[in-house]
Amino acid sequence: MSEKVLMKGNEALAEAAIAAGCKHFFGYPITPQNELTAHMSKRLPKIGGTYLQAESEVAAINMVLGASAAGVRAMTSSSSPGISLKSEGLSYLAGSDLPAVIVNVQRAGPGLGGIQPSQADYWQATRAAGHGDFKLLVFAPSTVQEMVDLTGDAFALGDKYRMPAIMLSDGILGQMMEPVVMPKDSIARIPERPWAACGHGDKREHNVINSLYIEPPVLEAVIKARFEKYRLIEEKEQRCEEYLTDDADIVIVAYGASARISRSAVNAARKEGIKAGLIRPITLWPFPTKAIISRIGNAKTFLCVEMSMGQMVDDVRLIVNGKRDVRFFGRTGGMVPTPAEVLGELKKIKGGI
Amino acid sequence: MKFKRPHALTDAQFHYCPGCSHGIVHRLVAETMDELGVEGKTIGLAPVGCAVFAYNYFNCDMVQAAHGRAQAVATGIKRALPDNVVFTYQGDGDLAAIGTAETVHAATRGENITVIFINNAIYGMTGGQMAPTTIPGQVTQTTPYGRSTKDAGHPIRVCEMLATLDGVALAQRVSVDTVKNVNAAKKAIKKAFQYQMEGRGYTIIEVLSTCPTNWGLSIPDSLEWLRKQMVPYYPLGVFKDKGEKKEEGQ
Amino acid sequence: MNMNLLLAGFGGQGILFTGxxxxxxxxxxxxxxxxxxxxxxxxxxxxxxxxxxxxxxPIGSPLVTAPDVLIAMNLPSLQKFENAVVPGGLIIVDSSIVDEKVKRKDIRTIYLPATRLAADNGLKGMANMVMTGRLYKETKFCSEEKFIEGVTKSIPAKKADLLEKNMAAIKIGMESGE
Known part of the structure; x- marks a missing residue:
């Protein structure tokens, strides 16, 4: 391991992708992810890779699709409005069973929205990234170190399951600097891709990368097989961190930057005798269902804290299924909740318990 | 001379309508791969449109791209595999309407790929709607009174437009309506592949093509319509050719 | 050490670098x-x-909404953030740029003419480092050895020749006041 350095989230993520063996990056400028593309444009030419500034987000994601189809690890990054443009490509990647990493440094929407941090693309990432029946791996880092660690995981799991992975970051995590330990060299063990369209060399049948299945029974079978894979992933790959949940009366569920704020609020609440805890989903899909279920026993109330009008809270309500009260607190439009505001919510709930 | 199926074509039977030019152009591309011995290192891009199933017909590795995105996908492939041969096979709606940005930017970057552009002045797969290359006055499903340039604007002459860009090494318009023209088309396609293998930059061969089904014409009449209506609007010829010698700095 | 610091000023004053x-x-x-x-x-x-x-x-919210220390290098910054400072907190004002006084009585205020001090010593544009020196003197947010190392490592290799001037400006700040 190398030494601890102070790095911006966006740059650290870019460097982690390179460490993961990603040498092909296609992007388009948008705030607040510009440090990521800048870093890639500086680094990739020096290691024999490709940085290409595409004519649009649409082109960029399709370039990623091409590079992935050709058998290499590829990545693109953007922020919310740009991810909307990439939704076509996300659907095609999923429908073609191609791995790729897509970074969303979320900003406020809808429309041009604003450039300040947000978590209002949860539904987009976990439910509606594009047309059709499909899922994406969705990772939610909450520190710069996790921007690094989860990027490696996103590439590895994307390859393992042959599907795209989203790094769902936000303007805070992208812009902030924190100490981080980078993987020393390329630690990536990139698995063989016998399915890639890289020229058959007269040694095998031609490979076809395709999402079109004109016969409905065939397409249904393909999708069902894919959903069997998704079921397996839901069983095996749920990840979260729990903090002081063992005896918690109130369990906050929050991810990313909101989880950091919530953790401060939990600490403050404990000082005031409120038994609060935190479940921090690290994977948003698969959602850490098991952890939530295991806390239905001791939690009297769940409180979801998000930088949105309430999106992840839907998933928590589905899991809790009416067995406990599920509350929501959020700020939106680029506003960031403060620990004091979250503490206020905890106090309100405590008063009612 | 023995007339046999090129190796670079699979045994699958084409689904194209009688009189459609796709079959001929597929064959020319496959013959080119055979003659240059590059089938094993070629990756082809199938478009959205009538040629969507091209991935079933070409024996090289194939990738099916979203509507209009073939050249962006091809860019990703070529950047990952610079020593391989990459071609896209696209119709007029795919290339010159929904994929205009991808086309223009791949061309101006001098992306080292070959584009086979089928211009038949109509959307075939969806049942005969107006294309960006539908000529003035042409009747289609969505221009039932003939294309009015006042309402629907003017057709795009793709080769002429792209010839203005520095990244383009070869831009040539051909036709496959006669034996002589088929031979010329073959030569052009092969030259484009060769330019790519020499790393010369972006090459595009536009092929004027027939669509008897959606034009509502018999096969002989559609050949006649192509010559009388299309060729005057879309003259055959070379619009850009960087020449035989490799330029400095390319 | 626990310190939530908010630095504010005009773009170009080196606010981000100071941080x-x-x-x-x-x-x-x-x-x-x-x-x-x-x-x-x-x-x-x-x-x-x-x-x-x-x-x-571990740090929760990285967004400082209630700073223990505010460094204000222009008037709008002071006006915007004065009331956010926690009771008992500290404000260091560049008094060569800000001619208003802090109104709050429940906090400590230091008026340091950093921009003028920097200019007087041939260190134009290094008011931020003068402020940093004073911040260090007041809060001792780390050991002196690590502080010097931190300054050194924060300066990009391309601008390594500026280290000496940065250190000189810091020294002015550290030696200012009582």
Whole structure:
């Protein structure tokens, strides 16, 4: 391991992708992810890779699709409005069973929205990234170190399951600097891709990368097989961190930057005798269902804290299924909740318990 | 001379309508791969449109791209595999309407790929709607009174437009309506592949093509319509050719 | 060490760099640190601010909304953030730029003519480092050794020749006041 350095989230993520063996990056400028593309444009030419500034987000994601189809690890990054443009490509990647990493440094929407941090693309990432029946791996880092660690995981799991992975970051995590330990060299063990369209060399049948299945029974079978894979992933790959949940009366569920704020609020609440805890989903899909279920026993109330009008809270309500009260607190439009505001919510709930 | 199926074509039977030019152009591309011995290192891009199933017909590795995105996908492939041969096979709606940005930017970057552009002045797969290359006055499903340039604007002459860009090494318009023209088309396609293998930059061969089904014409009449209506609007010829010698700095 | 620091001023005063020096020094001293800039249109000639947290436990929100220390390098910054400072907190004002006084009585205020001191010593444009020196003197946010190392490491290799001037400006700050 190398030494601890102070790095911006966006740059650290870019460097982690390179460490993961990603040498092909296609992007388009948008705030607040510009440090990521800048870093890639500086680094990739020096290691024999490709940085290409595409004519649009649409082109960029399709370039990623091409590079992935050709058998290499590829990545693109953007922020919310740009991810909307990439939704076509996300659907095609999923429908073609191609791995790729897509970074969303979320900003406020809808429309041009604003450039300040947000978590209002949860539904987009976990439910509606594009047309059709499909899922994406969705990772939610909450520190710069996790921007690094989860990027490696996103590439590895994307390859393992042959599907795209989203790094769902936000303007805070992208812009902030924190100490981080980078993987020393390329630690990536990139698995063989016998399915890639890289020229058959007269040694095998031609490979076809395709999402079109004109016969409905065939397409249904393909999708069902894919959903069997998704079921397996839901069983095996749920990840979260729990903090002081063992005896918690109130369990906050929050991810990313909101989880950091919530953790401060939990600490403050404990000082005031409120038994609060935190479940921090690290994977948003698969959602850490098991952890939530295991806390239905001791939690009297769940409180979801998000930088949105309430999106992840839907998933928590589905899991809790009416067995406990599920509350929501959020700020939106680029506003960031403060620990004091979250503490206020905890106090309100405590008063009612 | 023995007339046999090129190796670079699979045994699958084409689904194209009688009189459609796709079959001929597929064959020319496959013959080119055979003659240059590059089938094993070629990756082809199938478009959205009538040629969507091209991935079933070409024996090289194939990738099916979203509507209009073939050249962006091809860019990703070529950047990952610079020593391989990459071609896209696209119709007029795919290339010159929904994929205009991808086309223009791949061309101006001098992306080292070959584009086979089928211009038949109509959307075939969806049942005969107006294309960006539908000529003035042409009747289609969505221009039932003939294309009015006042309402629907003017057709795009793709080769002429792209010839203005520095990244383009070869831009040539051909036709496959006669034996002589088929031979010329073959030569052009092969030259484009060769330019790519020499790393010369972006090459595009536009092929004027027939669509008897959606034009509502018999096969002989559609050949006649192509010559009388299309060729005057879309003259055959070379619009850009960087020449035989490799330029400095390319 | 636990300090939530907010630095604010005009774009171009080196606000973000100052924050980086503090964060880097804290990190080298073994503390948890975070650095979060304001970003967006305000970067372009308007106000710039930067949140820095130094803590002995994992940092929650990196956005400092209730600073223990505010460094105000222009009037709009002072006006915007004066009331956010925690009771008992500290404000260091560049008094060569800000001619108003802090109104609050429940906090400590230091008026330091950093811009003038820098200029008088041939260190034009290094008021931020003078402020940093004074910040160090007041808060001792890390060991002196790590502070010097933090400054050194924060300066990009291309600008290494500026280290000496930065250190000189810091010294002026550290030696200012009582």
């Amino acid at each position: 980086k020096v503090v964060a880097y020094s804290g990190m080298l001293d073994g503390d948890e640190v975070s650095w979060l800039p304001s970003y967006g249109p305000e970067m372009r000639g308007g106000t710039a601010n930067c949140s820095v947290c130094v803590s002995d436990s």
